[in-house]
Amino acid sequence: MTSFQIEIQIIAAIVAAACAIPGVFLVLRKMSLISDAISHSILLGIVISFFISHDLDSPLNIILATLSGIVTVVLVEFIQKTGLVKEDTAIGLVFPAMFSVGVILIALKANDVHLDVDAVLVGELGYAPSNRFFFGTVDLGPKAMWVMGTILMFSIGLLIVFFKELKISTFDEGLATALGFSPVVIHYGLMSIASVTTVGAFDAVGAILVVAMMIAPAAAMYLLTDNLKKMLFGAVSIGVVSAILGYWLAHIIDASISGAITTVLGVIFLGVYLFAPTRGVLSVLYRKKQQRKEVMLLTFLLHIQNHEEEEERHVNHLNEHINWHEVRANSVLELASKNNLIVINKGIILLTQKGKSFTDQAIQYITDNERSEIETMKDELFLFRG
């Protein structure tokens, strides 16, 4: 590994960590798409700053770009407040317009300079170490590392100091207001951090992939935990791991680093999405199937209990009377007899003693539906689970 490669990985890891932190709050506050909006509209700020300073590296860049990110948020909120369109429509109207103005300004005025819109969208991490930071004549390392490192430290600092406020205002805005934290200040604080981070990061990874770095780790952790601290640490770890893995993926197949990082993020998220213990899709679907079966079993038992006539209780008549397909009827029958709830005598279904008391309990459960009793009853009722 050359020092160049190490530097790229360090920068990628820092960018990932810095993005993951505001990302967690964006996901929790249901504002993920704000990151998309900000990452596009900062182009306008950068273009304007370029016209003023004629220098792509001036600090004015970061200030104006951040400002245009905040302007986007303000505009979106203003349009929302007029009530003319819904929130997401407001986002969708504002940022493409601002982005377009940026693109057109570049085309009209800055066509001959190095301000490439493709690079803005896609970014190129591979070049980041070649832009170095000098103190006098001493080479202090890549500039991107310093910029993003500062932003990361800054947001970690703010996070530690305002953790309580952020937590309360995220989960219970009413309580936060009642306790005297201004939700407005916290909201715009968070938006500013998101904006600054986006500005710092998009040089390296481009406007669209910033969005992935912000919300994919947070979304994955959201499916794994209910604890804010765990979510933050987990998101940062996922970000850093995929940054490094992504770099090597790009190295092996010789393709865009930011694309590879996003791909790794995507694979990790997909894995979590499918296999997360209680909130993953597979376990959700499995649980749904279980519940459906439980309900069917109950319906079936109630039906048997309600009918004295032999013909209603004949195995072959289940199809007609409860209107189930044969497969379902068979699986329910099997489940019931496995749990010793019924016996089948010459094709006639009879409830056992256990089956009777079970059904009585079930009726009670349905009729006096009191919350406190449900949980204990459920344990008794659904013993046959799994």
Next chain:
Amino acid sequence: MDITSYIQLLFEDYTLQVITIGTAILGASCGMLGSFTVLRKQSLLGDAISHAALPGIALAFLILGTKNSLAILLGALLSGLIGTFWIRGMIKNTRLKSDTALGLVLSLFFGVGMLLLTYIQKQPNSNQSGLDKYLFGQAATLLLSDVWLLGIITTISLLVILFFWKELKLLLFDAEYTRTLGFNTRFLDILITSFIVLAIVLGLQTVGVVLMSTMLLAPAAAARQWTNKLSVMVFLAALFGAFSGVLGTAISTSTRGLSTGPVIVLVASLFVLISFVFSPERGILFKQLRKAKNRKDLKLFKTLSLMYEIAQTHENTSHPHQIAILNNFQGYSIRTLKELEEQELIKLEGKLWSMTKEGYQKAAQLFNQNVERND
């Protein structure tokens, strides 16, 4: 270039005609289908889908090795549909909300697409140029065959919308009710979503990935301000979309170095802005005017009711009083008094005012209403 010479050019230049017709059709079909996404509160679906199409484009090129636009279209359509249904699945089956689901699909698919694109570019002897036009779109690359394709698909989607009009309308405004009526909402949903994805994929070449969402959103959002009727809205949105396409093309071709996408987006945004401000029912301008008028009326009535109380104390209700005694009441101004005089509710003579008969009656009515309400 001025307008007349542009129009002249439009009649002479074959390529320009193709492009103009193409963008007009695209705008119309996006506006039409966009009305449905906006009303279903899926405005940013367009943004997500257009980004999600990228890996499909790259894969189609990678596997088939051609730049044949039909193959690429198919790839884009497939990955767009996968993206859409993944968004649905996430919202339905996990605790992730729609904004996160959209953002994830948008950025993750795009990232994979970027990876594949850069991979393709590094391949030896790949004639990859022309793929990056999908990022920003270049209407100038529209061919007559593309326009035909656009036209055919737009016509089909129009026919489908007309055929299922009643069902789609129901689905938009009350999905649960539609289901209880026995319509297959799943089928309808997939139908309209597929056409939306198709329109987006077709538009990518012209306006590009980033700005495609505006083509769906802006005309519909603008049209929404002018009407409460779905049919009118769809029609207006199509009209706005077509106009944005034509005007955008005109501006971008008459200025050197401008991509079509951003210009069309800005024109469409302008339509939105105008609609927001000037639409008579919902527009900001008329809303403010109505508010101002209400405030003024309230002020007049307040002054009038004060005068009524003073006039009541005297036997002759038209007896003149000093203007000065109104002073302890803050609501009046010289303008209000003049206004009241113009409406012939009071008479002014020097520093004296007196109520007319009509004024007294009107104020009494106001007063009675207040009393009744207080009871």
